[in-house]
Amino acid sequence: MEKTDNSIDSVSAHYPLLETIDSPADLRKLPAEKLTQVCAEIRQFLINSLSNNPGHFASSMGAVELTVALHYVFNTPYDRIVWDVGHQAYGHKLLTGRRDKFRTNRKFGGLSGFPNPEESEYDTFTAGHASNSISAALGMAVASALQHESPKRNVVAVIGDASISGGLAFEGLNNATMTRNNLLIILNDNDMSIDRNVGALNSYLAHLTTSKAYNTFRYRLYRLLKKMHLVNDGTKDFILRFNNSIKSLVTRQQNIFEGLNIRYFGPFDGHDVERIVRVLGDIKDMEGPRLLHLRTTKGKGYTPAENDPASWHAPGKFDPQTGNRQSEPHEGVPPKYQDVFGETLLELARSNPKIVGITAAMPSGTSMSIMQHEIPGRVFDVGISEGHAVTFAGGLAKDGMRPYCAIYSSFLQRAYDHIIHDVAIQRLPVTLCLDRAGIVGEDGVTHHGVFDLSYLRSIPGMIVAAPRDEITLRNLLYTSQVADNGPMAIRYPRGKGKNPDWKVPMKAIAIGKGERLQDGSDVAVLSIGPMANLVKSAITKAEADGISVAHYDMIFLKPLDEELLAEVAAKGCPVITVEDGIKEGGLGSAVTEWFNDHGHKVQVTRIGVPDSFVPHGKVPELMKMCGMDADAIHEAIVNAHKSDK
Numbered sequence: 001m002e003k004t005d006n007s008i009d010s011v012s013a014h015y016p017l018l019e020t021i022d023s024p025a026d027l028r029k030l031p032a033e034k035l036t037q038v039c040a041e042i043r044q045f046l047i048n049s050l051s052n053n054p055g056h057f058a059s060s061m062g063a064v065e066l067t068v069a070l071h072y073v074f075n076t077p078y079d080r081i082v083w084d085v086g087h088q089a090y091g092h093k094l095l096t097g098r099r100d101k102f103r104t105n106r107k108f109g110g111l112s113g114f115p116n117p118e119e120s121e122y123d124t125f126t127a128g129h130a131s132n133s134i135s136a137a138l139g140m141a142v143a144s145a146l147q148h149e150s151p152k153r154n155v156v157a158v159i160g161d162a163s164i165s166g167g168l169a170f171e172g173l174n175n176a177t178m179t180r181n182n183l184l185i186i187l188n189d190n191d192m193s194i195d196r197n198v199g200a201l202n203s204y205l206a207h208l209t210t211s212k213a214y215n216t217f218r219y220r221l222y223r224l225l226k227k228m229h230l231v232n233d234g235t236k237d238f239i240l241r242f243n244n245s246i247k248s249l250v251t252r253q254q255n256i257f258e259g260l261n262i263r264y265f266g267p268f269d270g271h272d273v274e275r276i277v278r279v280l281g282d283i284k285d286m287e288g289p290r291l292l293h294l295r296t297t298k299g300k301g302y303t304p305a306e307n308d309p310a311s312w313h314a315p316g317k318f319d320p321q322t323g324n325r326q327s328e329p330h331e332g333v334p335p336k337y338q339d340v341f342g343e344t345l346l347e348l349a350r351s352n353p354k355i356v357g358i359t360a361a362m363p364s365g366t367s368m369s370i371m372q373h374e375i376p377g378r379v380f381d382v383g384i385s386e387g388h389a390v391t392f393a394g395g396l397a398k399d400g401m402r403p404y405c406a407i408y409s410s411f412l413q414r415a416y417d418h419i420i421h422d423v424a425i426q427r428l429p430v431t432l433c434l435d436r437a438g439i440v441g442e443d444g445v446t447h448h449g450v451f452d453l454s455y456l457r458s459i460p461g462m463i464v465a466a467p468r469d470e471i472t473l474r475n476l477l478y479t480s481q482v483a484d485n486g487p488m489a490i491r492y493p494r495g496k497g498k499n500p501d502w503k504v505p506m507k508a509i510a511i512g513k514g515e516r517l518q519d520g521s522d523v524a525v526l527s528i529g530p531m532a533n534l535v536k537s538a539i540t541k542a543e544a545d546g547i548s549v550a551h552y553d554m555i556f557l558k559p560l561d562e563e564l565l566a567e568v569a570a571k572g573c574p575v576i577t578v579e580d581g582i583k584e585g586g587l588g589s590a591v592t593e594w595f596n597d598h599g600h601k602v603q604v605t606r607i608g609v610p611d612s613f614v615p616h617g618k619v620p621e622l623m624k625m626c627g628m629d630a631d632a633i634h635e636a637i638v639n640a641h642k643s644d645k
């Protein structure tokens with residue numbers, strides 16, 4: 001495990017109460033009046049630690065009180081807390097025995113930046129992709145009821161105001177009252193996604209108020225009935241309906257959750273820890289699904305983050321005293337791929353009025369914001385709804401528009417059938433722009449975009465392309481709007497390219513045509529995407545060893561360049577395929593199948609992500625671990641050459 005420079009962080013600072021808490025059981029020994037101090041110490045710890053070893057900041061800062069209250073009131077880990085997305089769970093990590101390891105957060109071999117059941121029994125479910133907590137927690141609550149667990153197990157889903165708008169969350173809510181369960185949903189409403197939160201539910205939540213008088217009346221009524229032993233399975237529904245009618249009278253609005261028969265409590269101040277503890281104590285033992293609505297401030301307790309929560313979602317290193325963030329040089333530096341995408345799309349949209357942009361809650365992350373600023377009427381932020389985003393694009397394309405739908409590769413996994421059913425079968429000209437393709441680094445196992453080549457290749461009629469550099473990305477984006485070729489996916493990586501001078505005039509690329517980058521006779525390397533750069537370094541080394549290597553950039557995984565493959569087969573030399581995706585079903589598979597299907601006996605070595613889930617760490621560390629770095633490619637060239645002799 002890598003040793004971290006920890007000079008100014010948590011170790012040197014003093015946290016008198018936090019240091020006594022090695023598990024939630026220690027927290028529960030404290031009197032409730034001490035919890036405010038625990039919260040303050042957690043915040044200070046996060047500021048000190050994350051300023052030096054960066055990660056997700058603002059969400060965890062805003063969730064401190066609810067985290068402390070949950071571990072204080074519930075008997076974790078027996079009771080389950082399911083965190084949605086999981087980027088707000090750093091406080092939870094600190095309270096559950098991982099304070100001393102927090103300096104390794106997001107580092108290779110260190111703590112995961114998200115809850116991870118392999119890391120701790122307190123991390124009850126995989127988190128990273130939004131909106132799964134209600135369904136997962138409901139499953140756990142139902143499992144507990146079916147198995148008549150004793151003592152009764154409480155199950156809590158913690159979900160943000162943006163994540164609850166995802167389709168999967170709605171499906172969970174819809175199903176929540178259909179079975180016997182003891183589910184509690186905590187809605188952590190900070191009126192923010194990563195960027196501004198959007199959508200009708202967001203506006204609804206912003207205007208949702210419940211009178212104090214009503215809340216007090218209901219608690220008292222419930223407590224009284226409980227005391228009189230009148231709350232049981234038979235009376236529960238009646239009480240709920242009675243409550244709802246009173247509430248409609250008092251508040252003059254139908255509560256959306258109560259309309260679904262989920263008891264609603266709130267909204268309460270999510271930073272008043274003692275109050276949250278009291279409310280949780282009151283509603284903890286109620287039967288049936290309940291939702292507690294807490295209003296919180298993203299970045300709470302750190303003024304720069306409160307003032308600009310979007311920039312402080314994951315701010316990188318910063319000075320804890322001033323809030324100054326480490327700035328990156330701009331002049332003469334290669335651009336980020338996302339910015340090449342964003343600026344090129346704007347350029348194309350200026351001259352093609354049919355072009356529209358779609359983002360699923362990631363305008364900044366995908367740089368769709370660039371077009372959004374200049375042509376807001378033609379960019380749609382549809383919220384966390386990758387499936388809807390794709391089907392919506394299908395509808396737009398069906399009636400004449402040219403949608404560019406920019407989604408992180410791993411999040412697009414949520415929309416697989418939408419791609420097939422709502423786009424590909426109808427051959428609609430939707431361009432899927434897959435950002436963060438390949439190994440992404442510190443976000444880890446849930447976020448690596450390594451499955452897309454494989455899962456898109458199997459879809460009939462789908463064009464699947466990956467540029468090796470910024471200029472090819474521009475040309476592919478240009479190509480996808482000049483003719484109607486049906487659906488096209490263009491995948492590109494996280495981070496920067498190589499070429500500061502990328503803004504050259506665009507030209508169309510022939511669909512399904514690769515490029516010979518250099519000729520050679522001993523070994524042929526076929527790569528796709530920016531892996532071409534590593535291949536180039538490996539070839540330079542191999543040439544120094546006296547091996548003559550041909551290098552082809554396939555550009556398209558589908559359709560395959562059959563002429564190019566025939567040329568390679570005719571060489572009669574060993575072939576190495578190189579891709580930054582899972583080997584099963586990707587470029588290596590496609591090339592092997594093609595040689596086999598066309599009767600060519602070619603020895604193929606496949607380099608790519610092995611058949612396992614890749615953890616978190618720096619990209620070069622993970623590439624090395626997967627046997628995909630320049631050294632591994634060089635070694636494969638040398639071995640292939642040897643075995644051919």
Ligand SMILES: Cc1ncc(C[n+]2csc(CCOP(=O)(O)OP(=O)(O)O)c2C)c(N)n1
Nearest residue numbers: 059128129130160161162163192193194361
């Ligand atoms: C399926 C999916 N789409 C997009 C994302 C990227 N993403 C991570 S956090 C986030 C915003 C979450 O907002 P919210 O649920 O309100 O939590 P907050 O950060 O405000 O606490 C988004 C869009 C994701 N993790 N998963």
Ligand SMILES: CC(=O)[C@@H](O)[C@H](O)COP(=O)(O)O
Nearest residue numbers: 085087128314365436443494
């Ligand atoms: C929690 C989440 O899913 C995002 O915040 C993600 O960490 C963003 O990663 P990028 O830094 O690649 O935009």
Ligand SMILES: [Mg+2]
Nearest residue numbers: 160161190192
């Ligand atoms: Mg939010």
